[in-house]
Amino acid sequence: MESNRRAPGWAGPLIGLVSCATALGISLLAAGLVKASAFPVVAVGDAAVDLAPAGVKEFAIRTFGENDKNVLVAGILVVLAAVAAAIGALAVRDVRYGTAGLVAFGVVGALAVLTRPDAALLDVVPTLAGVVVGIVTLRLLAGRAVSAPPGEAVALDRRGLLVGAAGGLALAGVSGVIGVGLSSGHSAVSRARAALKLPRPATPLPPVPAGADLRIKGLSPFVTPNPDFYRVDTALVLPQVDPRDWTLRIHGMVDRPVELTFADLLKRPVVEADVTLCCVSNDVGGPYVGNARWLGVSLAGVLRDAGVRRDADMLLSTSADGWTCGTPVDVVLDGRDALLAFAMNGEALPVVHGFPVRQVVPGLYGYVSATKWVTDIKVTRFDRDEAYWTPRGWAPKGPVKTESRIDLPRDGARLPAGRTVVAGVAWAQHKGIDAVEVRIDRGPWRRARLAEAPTADTWRQWVLDDWDATPGEHTIEVRATDATGYTQTAERAPVGPDGATGWHSVDVRVA
Numbered sequence: 001m002e003s004n005r006r007a008p009g010w011a012g013p014l015i016g017l018v019s020c021a022t023a024l025g026i027s028l029l030a031a032g033l034v035k036a037s038a039f040p041v042v043a044v045g046d047a048a049v050d051l052a053p054a055g056v057k058e059f060a061i062r063t064f065g066e067n068d069k070n071v072l073v074a075g076i077l078v079v080l081a082a083v084a085a086a087i088g089a090l091a092v093r094d095v096r097y098g099t100a101g102l103v104a105f106g107v108v109g110a111l112a113v114l115t116r117p118d119a120a121l122l123d124v125v126p127t128l129a130g131v132v133v134g135i136v137t138l139r140l141l142a143g144r145a146v147s148a149p150p151g152e153a154v155a156l157d158r159r160g161l162l163v164g165a166a167g168g169l170a171l172a173g174v175s176g177v178i179g180v181g182l183s184s185g186h187s188a189v190s191r192a193r194a195a196l197k198l199p200r201p202a203t204p205l206p207p208v209p210a211g212a213d214l215r216i217k218g219l220s221p222f223v224t225p226n227p228d229f230y231r232v233d234t235a236l237v238l239p240q241v242d243p244r245d246w247t248l249r250i251h252g253m254v255d256r257p258v259e260l261t262f263a264d265l266l267k268r269p270v271v272e273a274d275v276t277l278c279c280v281s282n283d284v285g286g287p288y289v290g291n292a293r294w295l296g297v298s299l300a301g302v303l304r305d306a307g308v309r310r311d312a313d314m315l316l317s318t319s320a321d322g323w324t325c326g327t328p329v330d331v332v333l334d335g336r337d338a339l340l341a342f343a344m345n346g347e348a349l350p351v352v353h354g355f356p357v358r359q360v361v362p363g364l365y366g367y368v369s370a371t372k373w374v375t376d377i378k379v380t381r382f383d384r385d386e387a388y389w390t391p392r393g394w395a396p397k398g399p400v401k402t403e404s405r406i407d408l409p410r411d412g413a414r415l416p417a418g419r420t421v422v423a424g425v426a427w428a429q430h431k432g433i434d435a436v437e438v439r440i441d442r443g444p445w446r447r448a449r450l451a452e453a454p455t456a457d458t459w460r461q462w463v464l465d466d467w468d469a470t471p472g473e474h475t476i477e478v479r480a481t482d483a484t485g486y487t488q489t490a491e492r493a494p495v496g497p498d499g500a501t502g503w504h505s506v507d508v509r510v511a
């Protein structure tokens, strides 16, 4: 009798997978209505990002680059699918086990959603809705797999099961697509962004001097176009912040706490500045550096209005999604172009780069200065508060280290013999680059020609136009000297805890 009642091997996993798919589809739909980051898979991923040891994150960034988030979500879905198949297999034995499995899923999802820094109680709705629909689906389908009353010979209701499974998948697909559409449209925020009229700077910058860009094919352009600008952040789903709802609270060790609206911000004198931003996770020769013309207001001006107390030494800024960043007060107040920026290269900040408002501070790595979607600045002390990356093994302070990179020729390139252009960029923000030298096969250092740099806050292109490449294998190395007189040393340091050092080198083969 018992053996008659057993469904074929594929039925259980199929039932589990379809139930899980409907759960995800429905919760995507609900997340589209509530908040995209309340989709439990995203919340579990966000929690994994926050809980992962620093070494794992570094490995992920190094291995998967800007795809690290997609790889994480794919990994979670694979685990989910395996567990769902197992739940289905249990459910055809006893549907209570399957139900319990889905409830356990729901508990994990709800915990992840509710422990996010920006969580609201309503955020649990997508998880709940998904689990309820998943359980109903599971019970319906499991009922098809063992369809006969006890005591009678049973045949699996194969047709019923397959029709039910197809129905479940259709439901999952349709609700999922609608949900994704709802959350990616964010029509209010993208409309507000498109409608934003950029104010004119009090003292507009002259156009970028022609001499700043050597216009060599394959060399990083002086201004990095927004779509090419690197992206680094912990957000699996981009915060959608409507400028009409945005406020910036400045509080803590200040005489007069303030809360600015976006309109308040635009009333202040507008500053324009060319600033090169770079990431502490950028290894020697790496891609996480870019230069833009930013438009914003003086962060120092806003802080002075609030009245920073003498013994404060840290700005703890927080983003709409709860990420935090610690910036030295003295650096922000020393007269450099530290900005609350709302535009980048002539357009409103792209959402991925922090719309509506982000911080930009020349001379500091992004993790200690460049808070995107910034909504809160607490004036405090380094010995009282810690920012996101500090307990994860990164230095509390992160001044940018003088660096240089060879863009041309590319590592591993095969080149014809003869005159060859070697070119790249070098940066030492707020100090400035004074010299770049190149050497071939550990020969004598030769001075590269420098492009213009409008200020000390940007990177500087360099070129060596007259290398006479001879057949064979060659190693090209570069080092920069900044305006303080410091020359990069060969000493290799990893990216953690406070930025990589060493000379970038490329190997080429000349025919």
Ligand SMILES: Nc1nc2c(c(=O)[nH]1)N[C@H]1C(S)=C(S)[C@@H](COP(=O)(O)O)O[C@H]1N2
Residues within 6 Å of the ligand: 229, 230, 231, 232, 233, 234, 235, 277, 278, 279, 280, 319, 320, 323, 352, 353, 354, 365, 366, 367, 370, 371, 372, 373
């Ligand atoms: N809200 C938020 N802001 C953030 C981060 C983040 O994870 N969340 N990462 C910082 C880091 S590490 C860097 S290097 C810069 C990168 O800015 P970009 O993505 O605009 O290039 O943003 C900074 N601002």
Ligand SMILES: [Mo]
Residues within 6 Å of the ligand: 232, 278, 279, 280, 281, 365, 366, 367
């Ligand atoms: Mo970074």
